[in-house]
Amino acid sequence: xxxxxAPSFVVVLLLAAxxxxxxxxxxxxxxxxxxxxxxxxxxxxxxxRTRDGRPxxxxxxxxxxYTLAAELDxxxxxxxxxxxxxxxxxxxxxxDRLVVHCYQDLMKAGAQRTRTVTATNGFELVEARLEGKKIxxxxxxTRLMVRLPQPLxxxxxxxxxxxYAFDVPKAGTAPRMGHExxxxxxxxxxxxQFAVYDDVEGWVADPHRGNGEFYMGYADxxxxxxxxxxxxxxxxxxxxxxxxxxxxxxxxxxxxxxxSREIVRVVTKEDHDKGEVTATSADGKLxxxxxxxxxxxxxxxxxxSYLWDATHAVVKDKDGPGKDGTCxxxxxxxxxxxxxxxxxxxxxxTIEFMSANAYPYPWPHMTACEGIIGGxxxxxxxxxxxGRQPAGVIAHELxxxxxxxxxxxxEKRFAWQDEGFxxxxxxxxxxxxxxxxxxxxxxxxxxxxxxxxxxxxxCMRHADAYGQDNFGFAAYGKPAAVLHQLRGLLGDETFxxxxxRYTADWxxxxxxxxxxxxxxxxxxxxxxxxxxxxxxxEAWPLDHAIAEVARKDGRTTVRLLDKGRAVHPCVVExxxxxxxxxRQTVPAxxxxxxxxxxxxxxxxxxxxxxxxxxxCLDCARGNDVWKAAPEKPxxxxxxxxxxxxxxxxxxx
Numbered sequence: 056x057x058x059x060x061a062p063s064f065v066v067v068l069l070l071a072a073x074x075x076x077x078x079x080x081x082x083x084x085x086x087x088x089x090x091x092x093x094x095x096x097x098x099x100x101x102x103x104r105t106r107d108g109r110p111x112x113x114x115x116x117x118x119x120x121y122t123l124a125a126e127l128d129x130x131x132x133x134x135x136x137x138x139x140x141x142x143x144x145x146x147x148x149x150x151d152r153l154v155v156h157c158y159q160d161l162m163k164a165g166a167q168r169t170r171t172v173t174a175t176n177g178f179e180l181v182e183a184r185l186e187g188k189k190i191x192x193x194x195x196x197t198r199l200m201v202r203l204p205q206p207l208x209x210x211x212x213x214x215x216x217x218x219y220a221f222d223v224p225k226a227g228t229a230p231r232m233g234h235e236x237x238x239x240x241x242x243x244x245x246x247x248q249f250a251v252y253d254d255v256e257g258w259v260a261d262p263h264r265g266n267g268e269f270y271m272g273y274a275d276x277x278x279x280x281x282x283x284x285x286x287x288x289x290x291x292x293x294x295x296x297x298x299x300x301x302x303x304x305x306x307x308x309x310x311x312x313x314x315s316r317e318i319v320r321v322v323t324k325e326d327h328d329k330g331e332v333t334a335t336s337a338d339g340k341l342x343x344x345x346x347x348x349x350x351x352x353x354x355x356x357x358x359x360s361y362l363w364d365a366t367h368a369v370v371k372d373k374d375g376p377g378k379d380g381t382c383x384x385x386x387x388x389x390x391x392x393x394x395x396x397x398x399x400x401x402x403x404x405t406i407e408f409m410s411a412n413a414y415p416y417p418w419p420h421m422t423a424c425e426g427i428i429g430g431x432x433x434x435x436x437x438x439x440x441x442g443r444q445p446a447g448v449i450a451h452e453l454x455x456x457x458x459x460x461x462x463x464x465x466e467k468r469f470a471w472q473d474e475g476f477x478x479x480x481x482x483x484x485x486x487x488x489x490x491x492x493x494x495x496x497x498x499x500x501x502x503x504x505x506x507x508x509x510x511x512x513x514c515m516r517h518a519d520a521y522g523q524d525n526f527g528f529a530a531y532g533k534p535a536a537v538l539h540q541l542r543g544l545l546g547d548e549t550f551x552x553x554x555x556r557y558t559a560d561w562x563x564x565x566x567x568x569x570x571x572x573x574x575x576x577x578x579x580x581x582x583x584x585x586x587x588x589x590x591x592x593e594a595w596p597l598d599h600a601i602a603e604v605a606r607k608d609g610r611t612t613v614r615l616l617d618k619g620r621a622v623h624p625c626v627v628e629x630x631x632x633x634x635x636x637x638r639q640t641v642p643a644x645x646x647x648x649x650x651x652x653x654x655x656x657x658x659x660x661x662x663x664x665x666x667x668x669x670x671c672l673d674c675a676r677g678n679d680v681w682k683a684a685p686e687k688p689x690x691x692x693x694x695x696x697x698x699x700x701x702x703x704x705x706x707x
Contacts, residue, residue, distance in 0.1 A: 065668040086588035094255040103254040108574025118143040119274035126281040128238040135220045149206035154260045158244030159221045169519045170265030173228035181218040197263040217247045231432040240357040241427045241439045245557040267467035267518030278345040289356040291436045292347030312365035322363035354434035356424045361387040364399040368406040373415040376657040388425035393443025401446045406455040408484045414558045436462045456565040462561045468517040475534025495539040496669040502536035506674040537590040543670030553578035568594040596622035600678035619648045628667040629660035
């Protein structure tokens with residue numbers, strides 16, 4: 056499924072050095088260069104990063120292996136678990152400590168938070184053992200620091216075991232997870248997890264405050280989830296013991312879904328009525344075993360009221376160029392949940408669209424779960440989505456399988472690098488599904504409307520440093536609109552080739568924003584630092600305006616003003632009485648040198664419009680359109696050949 060082309064235009068970007076040298080006239084502000092942090096410069100020197108946006112020849116990423124055994128008591132809303140965690144040091148550094156996130160301590164009374172919660176006891180650390188020996192350990196500010204008796208050398212590994220428990224919060228009292236009575240449980244940040252040790256900063260372990268999400272390393276997981284008979288369990292990874300946990304009918308239906316494009320009802324209302332949702336056992340409990348490879352997290356859904364639908368997606372090039380593969384698609388939801396009966400269809404389309412246009416989906420299944428929270432939350436192979444009309448939310452959460460599940464950026468410090476990317480791709484995905492093409496235009500207009508009322512904000516800020524409303528704009532809406540504008544600037548071929556390259560290069564790694572900036576600059580063969588500086592580091596408005604239009608001697612002259620601080624090419628379209636149009640582009644080079652420009656057209660225009668394709672982030676479109684005043688029939692001959700000069704008409 057190809058991404059539809061958006062109109063593009065020829066532009067000229069002035070190099071930052073040249074812009075600085077010209078001392079632009081008028082109130083023009085030249086963006087500062089994007090300085091690389093010392094750690095990033097050091098990574099380039101060590102060969103782990105590059106200036107062209109690719110991982111360096113000596114790039115490395117540490118790894119972990121988790122064996123997580125947990126039992127959920129739905130009546131008591133309590134989980135008791137044991138985590139066996141193996142940390143593999145693939146870095147060239149000897150590590151003197153391990154840093155472990157205990158995210159559930161966000162819920163503890165007195166914890167610093169950016170979200171409103173109903174306090175619980177948080178993460179209850181029972182005992183910790185390093186290489187089998189009990190150690191003294193205390194969770195401080197959602198983090199556990201484990202000092203090693205001897206530094207862990209490169210290439211070595213060590214094993215940490217943690218016994219723990221916590222009370223599962225009620226739905227709506229905690230972000231991203233919870234339970235609805237004893238019916239539906241969704242478990243996120245439910246186990247201790249190693250922090251990321253990367254090549255730029257070493258240990259990166261910001262406390263979990265709530266607004267900022269997660270920065271996670273890649274690992275292999277073995278899950279053993281024990282729950283009462285009759286509770287359907289879905290999780291990150293492939294189910295290893297279906298014969299011990301599923302009914303014969305469910306197994307047969309899953310086999311059918313693996314080969315059929317039809318949506319198969321795996322667990323139905325009739326199965327619930329007959330009490331045949333899961334297998335049975337003598338002690339009334341079942342332990343579900345899942346395996347997942349090279350993922351950055353694991354989530355679990357446990358429910359006694361879910362219906363279960365399944366199908367499969369065709370994953371383009373999954374097994375290599377020209378070698379398509381498949382992955383299973385699952386949707387679980389409560390009865391009478393509105394449009395959730397189409398959830399598997401929506402999920403399948405998203406996986407197929409993103410596989411064809413961004414990167415082949417690499418994992419064995421994708422599961423969409425209904426309930427628990429408003430909006431949605433993503434985890435590898437698993438999402439939780441609320442609402443009775445889930446199409447858009449499912450698309451968004453599944454696009455997150457690429458950003459940040461595959462391309463593992465730091466969501467806490469640079470939320471736009473996954474939320475903005477995902478919002479951009481969701482728009483394209485939904486347009487493809489609905490066979491429309493107005494999504495990018497809508498997001499560009501929404502950006503302009505918000506900036507017009509003084510609510511712009513910079514993107515390069517830690518997620519926990521925003522107010523909730525500003526965070527949504529800075530992480531989702533603004534960066535998505537900036538990408539739509541960049542697409543128009545570069546053209547589809549260059550833009551999407553750069554995005555595919557960035558995704559492939561940084562799959563299963565940890566890109567910083569500078570890697571993204573460098574990748575697009577290298578792929579486009581342009582210095583894009585003024586563009587990225589303007590739109591991600593600043594809150595500068597773009598406001599092109601029609602100052603006046605003059606028609607004389609069969610020509611139309613348009614004088615333009617650049618009233619904002621942001622510099623961007625301006626497309627001017629003139630429309631004539633016979634319905635034909637002409638376009639001219641005022642390049643960025645012109646705006647760097649001043650704030651006024653003039654373009655001419657052959658013929659007497661009846662309408663002049665700026666940015667006719669709505670790809671630019673102009674925040675004041677009321678001054679973007681001029682229309683000739685209608686003439687009375689008796690006046691036409693008398694006025695023939697006379698000059699006409701007027702300013703722009705206001706447009707709603």
